[in-house]
Amino acid sequence: MLYEIAEKVIKLQNEGKKIIKFNVGDPDQSTNEEIVEAAFRAIKEGKTKYGSSSGEMVLREKLAEIYNVKAENVIITPGSKWAIFSSMFVSLKKGDNVVLPSPHWSAYELMAKQIGVETRLLKCELKSDWRIDVDKMNDLIDERTKMIILNNPNNPTSKVVNEKTVKEIAEISNEKDIKLLSDESYSAISFLKVKSILDFLGDHIYVNSFSKTFAMTGWRIGFTISNSELAEKLTRLNQITMTCVPQFIQEATLKALELRDRIAKDVKEVYRRRADLAYDILSRSKLEFSRPDSPFYLFPRCHGDSERLAFDMLDDGVAVTPGTAFGDYKEYFRIALTAPDKEVEEGLKKIAKVFS
Amino acid sequence: MLYEIAEKVIKLQNEGKKIIKFNVGDPDQSTNEEIVEAAFRAIKEGKTKYGSSSGEMVLREKLAEIYNVKAENVIITPGSKWAIFSSMFVSLKKGDNVVLPSPHWSAYELMAKQIGVETRLLKCELKSDWRIDVDKMNDLIDERTKMIILNNPNNPTSKVVNEKTVKEIAEISNEKDIKLLSDESYSAISFLKVKSILDFLGDHIYVNSFSKTFAMTGWRIGFTISNSELAEKLTRLNQITMTCVPQFIQEATLKALELRDRIAKDVKEVYRRRADLAYDILSRSKLEFSRPDSPFYLFPRCHGDSERLAFDMLDDGVAVTPGTAFGDYKEYFRIALTAPDKEVEEGLKKIAKVFS
Numbered sequence: 001m002l003y004e005i006a007e008k009v010i011k012l013q014n015e016g017k018k019i020i021k022f023n024v025g026d027p028d029q030s031t032n033e034e035i036v037e038a039a040f041r042a043i044k045e046g047k048t049k050y051g052s053s054s055g056e057m058v059l060r061e062k063l064a065e066i067y068n069v070k071a072e073n074v075i076i077t078p079g080s081k082w083a084i085f086s087s088m089f090v091s092l093k094k095g096d097n098v099v100l101p102s103p104h105w106s107a108y109e110l111m112a113k114q115i116g117v118e119t120r121l122l123k124c125e126l127k128s129d130w131r132i133d134v135d136k137m138n139d140l141i142d143e144r145t146k147m148i149i150l151n152n153p154n155n156p157t158s159k160v161v162n163e164k165t166v167k168e169i170a171e172i173s174n175e176k177d178i179k180l181l182s183d184e185s186y187s188a189i190s191f192l193k194v195k196s197i198l199d200f201l202g203d204h205i206y207v208n209s210f211s212k213t214f215a216m217t218g219w220r221i222g223f224t225i226s227n228s229e230l231a232e233k234l235t236r237l238n239q240i241t242m243t244c245v246p247q248f249i250q251e252a253t254l255k256a257l258e259l260r261d262r263i264a265k266d267v268k269e270v271y272r273r274r275a276d277l278a279y280d281i282l283s284r285s286k287l288e289f290s291r292p293d294s295p296f297y298l299f300p301r302c303h304g305d306s307e308r309l310a311f312d313m314l315d316d317g318v319a320v321t322p323g324t325a326f327g328d329y330k331e332y333f334r335i336a337l338t339a340p341d342k343e344v345e346e347g348l349k350k351i352a353k354v355f356s
Numbered sequence: 357m358l359y360e361i362a363e364k365v366i367k368l369q370n371e372g373k374k375i376i377k378f379n380v381g382d383p384d385q386s387t388n389e390e391i392v393e394a395a396f397r398a399i400k401e402g403k404t405k406y407g408s409s410s411g412e413m414v415l416r417e418k419l420a421e422i423y424n425v426k427a428e429n430v431i432i433t434p435g436s437k438w439a440i441f442s443s444m445f446v447s448l449k450k451g452d453n454v455v456l457p458s459p460h461w462s463a464y465e466l467m468a469k470q471i472g473v474e475t476r477l478l479k480c481e482l483k484s485d486w487r488i489d490v491d492k493m494n495d496l497i498d499e500r501t502k503m504i505i506l507n508n509p510n511n512p513t514s515k516v517v518n519e520k521t522v523k524e525i526a527e528i529s530n531e532k533d534i535k536l537l538s539d540e541s542y543s544a545i546s547f548l549k550v551k552s553i554l555d556f557l558g559d560h561i562y563v564n565s566f567s568k569t570f571a572m573t574g575w576r577i578g579f580t581i582s583n584s585e586l587a588e589k590l591t592r593l594n595q596i597t598m599t600c601v602p603q604f605i606q607e608a609t610l611k612a613l614e615l616r617d618r619i620a621k622d623v624k625e626v627y628r629r630r631a632d633l634a635y636d637i638l639s640r641s642k643l644e645f646s647r648p649d650s651p652f653y654l655f656p657r658c659h660g661d662s663e664r665l666a667f668d669m670l671d672d673g674v675a676v677t678p679g680t681a682f683g684d685y686k687e688y689f690r691i692a693l694t695a696p697d698k699e700v701e702e703g704l705k706k707i708a709k710v711f712s
Binding site for chain 2: 003006007010014024026030031036039040043044046047048049050051052053057078079081082085094107110111114215216217218219220236237239240241242243244245246247248249
């Protein structure tokens with residue numbers, strides 16, 4: 001449903017219809033000008049040739065320095081999506097299963113399905129503030145479980161997994177020799193501090209992105225941090241699929257990393273303000289929801305068919321994503337607060353009105 | 357071996373060693389300035405957001421117009437490599453086989469292997485000027501053959517497949533209901549006219565790239581033309597893997613298409629001159645080879661171990677690729693005439709000297 005809605009919105013926009021896009025986690029901000037200039041400079045310098053399928057060494061070294069790992073453990077990917085897909089593709093085989101707390105970003109499940117891997121969903125609940133029940137996670141694991149996927153902070157709930165839970169999941173992963181992939185794409189701009197999987201010993205796969213922190217979604221760049229063996233497998237897969245992320249895009253992200261403290265702080269403030277606004281507006285409606293710990297999303301319960309709601313709201317000029325795109329959550333829907341401030345307020349009021 | 361040499365060259369260059377890079381089909385020319393400006397303008401206009409996983413409609417429509425197909429049949433991909441990998445990934449399953457004339461670009465075989473598909477090589481010979489024997493191809497086909505891959509013009513021989521052969525292969529594909537994937541990435545700058553698979557009726561997959569014609573290798577953009585059903589499958593795979601090619605890169609290629617007649621003509625002239633030079637210099641050596649019909653490659657026979665040759669020549673500052681990277685061609689090696697003119701002459705003379 002995520003992609004059906006997204007493609008429908010693009011179609012409607014091409015037809016000239018004005019849509020408040022709460023459906024895609026695509027920041028409305030422009031990419032910072034210094035980042036843009038860095039890309040342009042790199043193009044002018046001729047960095048338009050094939051590059052290494054592991055990523056440019058200077059960027060890998062910079063990331064290695066930031067995350068306190070070795071450059072050989074860092075692989076640059078066209079978006080965190082490819083980071084996750086390629087990690088699953090080289091780590092899993094048909095008949096394996098992955099365990100995944102839900103609600104969840106639908107891409108994980110679609111990727112698993114694409115490579116013949118079963119997804120075992122650990123259903124989390126709004127009433128317990130979307131907490132992950134580690135005992136229940138343990139019950140889902142069997143001898144064919146080869147990966148646990150953690151999305152911290154979570155899309156669509158925007159909840160941060162607490163340190164104790166991350167630690168316990170890392171321990172399960174280590175004890176049972178199951179790979180733990182942690183997608184921390186929203187961590188740098190989270191309102192609450194995120195305990196990274198990198199802080200725990202173990203053979204984990206860390207995934208992050210430049211998309212959300214730096215408003216670089218359409219640039220398509222992310223990365224993995226993993227053991228060297230997996231990093232080499234990822235490089236070999238990159239060699240025969242996408243070759244490399246354009247070097248000039250990698251140069252742009254080098255600049256982004258230089259500016260990251262300032263940019264992350266500013267971006268976080270924007271989304272904190274919007275989250276507060278959303279809390280105020282929607283609290284006055286009949287929607288039930290948990291206060292977000294991080295950008296960009298709210299995942300309210302509407303006590304009705306959210307697929308119908310999503311299509312109805314599209315007629316009303318607001319795009320949201322039905323909860324069915326995130327698992328067995330038909331009565332929920334996702335709001336991405338990634339439209340310009342004015343539209344955010346207008347869109348939230350329209351939603352609140354429906355549930356007044 | 358192709359990628360081992362490539363990564364080794366990058367390593368040596370990073371260490372400051374000067375290498376004449378005859379090993380990668382990566383044009384030494386810069387991307388045209390108008391194309392660069394178009395990309396920069398698009399970034400400034402905010403085309404840095406998620407786009408359609410099928411590609412931007414304006415680019416698909418432009419390509420549809422050029423190739424006389426419908427826009428819905430065109431899918432934009434991050435390079436022709438992804439076009440080929442994704443086409444194979446959604447069309448083939450474990451246990452299938454693909455038939456492929458050899459010598460061949462190693463990526464085809466590695467892709468097939470990655471998805472559990474057997475590659476059946478049709479060995480072509482220098483002595484028959486690398487012609488494809490269609491009867492022999494027929495003999496390789498069985499009930500598990502689900503795809504024939506044609507690379508026209510061919511990498512590494514730079515030979516163009518004659519019209520009669522293309523027609524016969526298309527007929528086999530139609531009669532036996534086997535998908536024919538034709539990678540025509542070098543066709544726009546070929547010295548001889550290439551008969552495209554698009555000129556023959558049938559349910560074929562056409563693949564092309566902006567890399568070679570427009571010196572845009574590192575921009576990572578190519579496309580497929582296929583039936584609508586396959587196009588939709590490719591879109592769905594793109595949605596869960598690479599999302600989209602950056603919109604600003606698609607804008608750059610729109611500009612490239614505007615300029616294509618002029619650029620293709622200029623590029624073709626550069627490579628024709630280099631091919632003539634290579635012919636002159638290498639004809640005076642003991643190397644045997646066929647005169648190229650298209651850019652960029654020569655695939656001479658050296659009557660020795662070309663893997664050892666490749667590593668020896670690297671010490672001498674010239675990178676070539678051993679024939680083993682292209683199939684069962686240990687005595688052959690590939691020269692890519694993609695270095696600056698002065699280096700081309702110097703490198704060719706070094707090679708000729710070894711075989712004087």
